[in-house]
Amino acid sequence: MVTLRDYELSDVDRLVCLAGNENVSKFLTESFPCPYTRTDAERWINKGSKQGHLVAKVIEFKGEFVGGIGLQPQGGWKQHMAEVGYWLGEQYWGRGIAPEALAALTETAFSSLGYKKVFAQVLGPNETSMRVLEKCGYRLEGVLEYEVFKSGQFYDVYQYASYRR
Numbered sequence: 001m002v003t004l005r006d007y008e009l010s011d012v013d014r015l016v017c018l019a020g021n022e023n024v025s026k027f028l029t030e031s032f033p034c035p036y037t038r039t040d041a042e043r044w045i046n047k048g049s050k051q052g053h054l055v056a057k058v059i060e061f062k063g064e065f066v067g068g069i070g071l072q073p074q075g076g077w078k079q080h081m082a083e084v085g086y087w088l089g090e091q092y093w094g095r096g097i098a099p100e101a102l103a104a105l106t107e108t109a110f111s112s113l114g115y116k117k118v119f120a121q122v123l124g125p126n127e128t129s130m131r132v133l134e135k136c137g138y139r140l141e142g143v144l145e146y147e148v149f150k151s152g153q154f155y156d157v158y159q160y161a162s163y164r165r
């Protein structure tokens, strides 16, 4: 029921509609725009999502664009690792969609892309995301205290990881 596909230019309106929501962007990296404009969506689809070895996928649920998921490759002595990030439009939360998407992309990261470690950095209050990672077999590696400053607030970062040795 959940599938992953590349972004297409025709996704602009849907992306703006789903991503332009403070509840979605609240615990995401500051590079995720808020508010989310048409220009942001066009820039992401045309350029951002195609950068280097970044993997950027649309999450589809029953054939409908419901969110995004991606892998950011690490460089140098961390080139065996990738950071995973994901989000869903708020109306699609609580249906087990993110765990299905994360399980699929994690498998691709290990089996097809050859990564040995995939990790995620979750801001302290985002227990829902920690639950998603745990459901996909990710383990808490540690807590980086006072690591992020966003919108006037400091956050601890919970780092989760999955390995394939």
Ligand SMILES: CC(C)(COP(=O)(O)OP(=O)(O)OC[C@H]1O[C@@H](n2cnc3c(N)ncnc32)[C@H](O)[C@@H]1OP(=O)(O)O)[C@@H](O)C(=O)NCCC(=O)NCCS
Binding pocket: 023, 024, 025, 027, 028, 085, 086, 087, 088, 089, 092, 093, 094, 095, 096, 097, 098, 099, 120, 121, 122, 123, 126, 128, 129, 131, 132
């Ligand atoms: C984090 C996020 C991707 C979770 O995706 P999801 O598909 O809703 O995840 P699930 O359906 O598996 O729910 C995860 C947990 O959320 C809780 N939950 C259940 N229903 C919920 C609802 N209606 N709304 C919010 N949380 C709910 C449950 O505790 C559930 O765990 P359980 O299945 O063990 O009971 C989604 O909330 C989101 O996009 N948030 C904003 C972006 C974000 O924070 N991304 C992660 C950055 S690290």
